[in-house]
Amino acid sequence: xxxxxxxxxxxxxxxxxxxxxxxxxxxxxxxxxxxxxxxxxxxxxxxxxxxxxxxxxxxxxxxxxxxxxxxxxxxxxxxxxxxxxxxxxxxxxxxxxxxxxxxxxxxxxxxxxxxxxxxxxxxxxxxx
Numbered sequence: 001x002x003x004x005x006x007x008x009x010x011x012x013x014x015x016x017x018x019x020x021x022x023x024x025x026x027x028x029x030x031x032x033x034x035x036x037x038x039x040x041x042x043x044x045x046x047x048x049x050x051x052x053x054x055x056x057x058x059x060x061x062x063x064x065x066x067x068x069x070x071x072x073x074x075x076x077x078x079x080x081x082x083x084x085x086x087x088x089x090x091x092x093x094x095x096x097x098x099x100x101x102x103x104x105x106x107x108x109x110x111x112x113x114x115x116x117x118x119x120x121x122x123x124x125x126x127x128x
Contacts, residue, residue: 007068
């Protein structure tokens with residue numbers, strides 16, 4: 001059973017209640033980090049994601065996009081956002097990795113580089 005109900009959690013987040021934030025950290029941070037680690041991330045990725053999502057939830061509360069009136073639990077809401085944001089980050093990493101691979105394919109091999117340098121040197125000699 002949760003120490004706080006959904007309404008108290010939302011109120012505490014909106015009002016920067018230090019005790020509530022400690023509760024959230026001890027209750028949910030490890031779950032988020034574990035989720036990220038088991039899905040191709042690191043502890044640092046999980047820590048960063050947790051902080052980003054808690055801030056996102058704060059903004060959602062402030063802008064009326066999340067309230068205690070809706071159905072579901074706070075943990076369900078938190079983990080839904082965590083999963084979505086982690087998938088977004090993995091997709092972005094994949095795109096960055098694919099761009100890096102494409103760029104590496106354009107780098108000439110040592111033999112190609114030597115041949116190009118030799119051809120350039122021969123062109124300079126002919127031009128002189």
